[in-house]
Amino acid sequence: MILPVILAGGSGTRLWPLSRGNYPKQFLKLNGEHTMLQNTLSRLDGLDHKPAMLICNEEHRFIAAEQVRQLGVEHSGIFLEPVGRNTAPAIALTAFKAIVQGADPLLLVLAADHVIEDTPAFQKSVTAAAELAKQGKLVTFGIVGNKPExxxxxxxxxxxxxxxFVVDSFVEKPDSATAEQYINSGDYYWNSGMFLFKASRYLSELKAFRPDIYQACEAAMQNQNNDLDFIRVDKTAFEACPDESIDYAVMEHTKDAVVVPMDVGWSDVGGFAALWEVSKQDESGNAFNGDVKAVNTKNTLVHSYDKLIAAVGVEDLVIINTKDAVLVAHKNESQKVKVIVQELKNEHRSEATFHREVYRPWGKYDSVDSGDRFQVKRITVKPGAKLSVQMHHHRAEHWIVVSGTAKVHLDGKEQYLTENESVYIPITSVHALENPGKVNLELIEVQSGSYLGEDDIVRFEDRYGRVAPSEKN
Incomplete structure (x- = not known):
C-alpha cells in the first residue's frame, strides 16, 4: 500500500508578494480553484493509497489542516517540524511513524507546491514505480525536459x-550550454524531487550513509505527542539533526537508485516566469488574474486582488498587486525579487513575512488601518469557532458587529451582539469572542493603547492548544 508523504514546509521568496513567510506558495491558489497543496492531494485520487501524511512548519499548521478539511479528504497526520532540517530528516520522521504503526508502506514523497498537468500520466508513472519499490529499489522520478533548463x-x-533506469548520477544545475547538451542527449531528466520507496528501505539506507541523521530522528520520535491533528516530535533532539536533502544524504550513495521517467507537464513554479508558463494565456500571451484591463499588452502576467489594474503598451512584465504591496518586474528579471525580500527582512518590515490578511484556526483578520496608538482590523470568525480567553496589558478594544452574531465573554459575563451593535473591552479585562451562529461573523475591531503588538496577549484558555503569548489570537 502506498502512503503519500506531502512535504508542505518551506517559505519561498521567489513569488513575493503573493507568497510570504507565513503564507507560502503551497497554500496559494495560483493556477485554478484549488491551492497547490489541495491539487497535490487531489491528483492522488484513483491510486490505491492510504490517507496522506503531511509535513509542515509549526506556524503553518492550521492553514494546512484547514485546506485538507476544505478538500474533504482524510489524512494520516500532520507532522510539525520544530525547525527546518531539509528533506532527509523530514522523510525519516514519516518512515519511523509508519513502521511504529505496524506497517511498511511504500512512501510516495511529493512536494506540495508542484504543478502537474497530466494526472493520468502521473499515476501511470507512480504505478510502474511501485513495482520497483516493492523489490527494494529507491525510485526517483525524472521529468522529461522540453527545453534546456x-x-x-x-x-x-x-x-x-x-x-x-539505473541512476548513473545526480548532476547540479548546469549552465545554458551544458543544459542544452543534456536535453539533446536524451540521457538526462530534470530532478523532480519526488520519490517512492519502502519505509524500511529508506531508513536502512539512511542509517548506512548518514547515521547521524538516523539517530537524531529516531531520538526525536522517542518523545512525540499528538495535538489535535498534529504530530509533534522532541524539539531538542530534532534541532540536533543535520540539515540535509535526501539527494545528498541517501540517493547519491545508494546502489539501488532507479529513475522512472515522467512526462506530465511538470513545473515547480520556481518564479513568476514559471507561473506565467503554467497559467492560461490569451491570444497575446497574457495571463491575467483579477480585475485587469489591457491594451497593446503582450506576454505579461498580472495578478490583482483588490483593485483594477490597467496595462497599456507593455510586454514581458510581471505585475502583482496585493493589499499591501505592488511588484512590477521584467519577466526575465523576476527571480531577483528575492533581493527585495532580503532588504525587507534586513529592515524588519512585516511585508516580508505577513500578508495584511492573516489566517488563524478560528478564521482570519485584515489589518485595515493603523497609526499612533490605534489599529483597525476586520475580523472574520468561522461558525462555531471561538478565540482564546485572554487579556491585554496595554490596549483596549472596541468591537462593532458588521454581520452575523457574536457571543462575547467579558469578565465572567456573557452577551450577544448582532449587526450594528458594539461592545467595549477595557485594558486587563478577561474576554473572549465566539461565533455561535451558522454563518461567518464579521466585525470591526478598533484597538487603542500605548502598545499594540501581537505579543500583548495573555491566554487563559484555548481550544486550539495555544496557551502561551504568540501572534494574534
Missing amino acids: TGYGYIKRGEQYQAG
Missing part, C-alpha cells in the same frame, strides 16, 4: 531496469 538539477540515466 538551468534552474533544475538533472539525473543521468544508466542502463534500463524494467520500467525505469
Whole structure:
C-alpha cells in the first residue's frame, strides 16, 4: 500500500508578494480553484493509497489542516517540524511513524507546491514505480525536459531496469550550454524531487550513509505527542539533526537508485516566469488574474486582488498587486525579487513575512488601518469557532458587529451582539469572542493603547492548544 508523504514546509521568496513567510506558495491558489497543496492531494485520487501524511512548519499548521478539511479528504497526520532540517530528516520522521504503526508502506514523497498537468500520466508513472519499490529499489522520478533548463538539477540515466533506469548520477544545475547538451542527449531528466520507496528501505539506507541523521530522528520520535491533528516530535533532539536533502544524504550513495521517467507537464513554479508558463494565456500571451484591463499588452502576467489594474503598451512584465504591496518586474528579471525580500527582512518590515490578511484556526483578520496608538482590523470568525480567553496589558478594544452574531465573554459575563451593535473591552479585562451562529461573523475591531503588538496577549484558555503569548489570537 502506498502512503503519500506531502512535504508542505518551506517559505519561498521567489513569488513575493503573493507568497510570504507565513503564507507560502503551497497554500496559494495560483493556477485554478484549488491551492497547490489541495491539487497535490487531489491528483492522488484513483491510486490505491492510504490517507496522506503531511509535513509542515509549526506556524503553518492550521492553514494546512484547514485546506485538507476544505478538500474533504482524510489524512494520516500532520507532522510539525520544530525547525527546518531539509528533506532527509523530514522523510525519516514519516518512515519511523509508519513502521511504529505496524506497517511498511511504500512512501510516495511529493512536494506540495508542484504543478502537474497530466494526472493520468502521473499515476501511470507512480504505478510502474511501485513495482520497483516493492523489490527494494529507491525510485526517483525524472521529468522529461522540453527545453534546456538551468534552474533544475538533472539525473543521468544508466542502463534500463524494467520500467525505469539505473541512476548513473545526480548532476547540479548546469549552465545554458551544458543544459542544452543534456536535453539533446536524451540521457538526462530534470530532478523532480519526488520519490517512492519502502519505509524500511529508506531508513536502512539512511542509517548506512548518514547515521547521524538516523539517530537524531529516531531520538526525536522517542518523545512525540499528538495535538489535535498534529504530530509533534522532541524539539531538542530534532534541532540536533543535520540539515540535509535526501539527494545528498541517501540517493547519491545508494546502489539501488532507479529513475522512472515522467512526462506530465511538470513545473515547480520556481518564479513568476514559471507561473506565467503554467497559467492560461490569451491570444497575446497574457495571463491575467483579477480585475485587469489591457491594451497593446503582450506576454505579461498580472495578478490583482483588490483593485483594477490597467496595462497599456507593455510586454514581458510581471505585475502583482496585493493589499499591501505592488511588484512590477521584467519577466526575465523576476527571480531577483528575492533581493527585495532580503532588504525587507534586513529592515524588519512585516511585508516580508505577513500578508495584511492573516489566517488563524478560528478564521482570519485584515489589518485595515493603523497609526499612533490605534489599529483597525476586520475580523472574520468561522461558525462555531471561538478565540482564546485572554487579556491585554496595554490596549483596549472596541468591537462593532458588521454581520452575523457574536457571543462575547467579558469578565465572567456573557452577551450577544448582532449587526450594528458594539461592545467595549477595557485594558486587563478577561474576554473572549465566539461565533455561535451558522454563518461567518464579521466585525470591526478598533484597538487603542500605548502598545499594540501581537505579543500583548495573555491566554487563559484555548481550544486550539495555544496557551502561551504568540501572534494574534
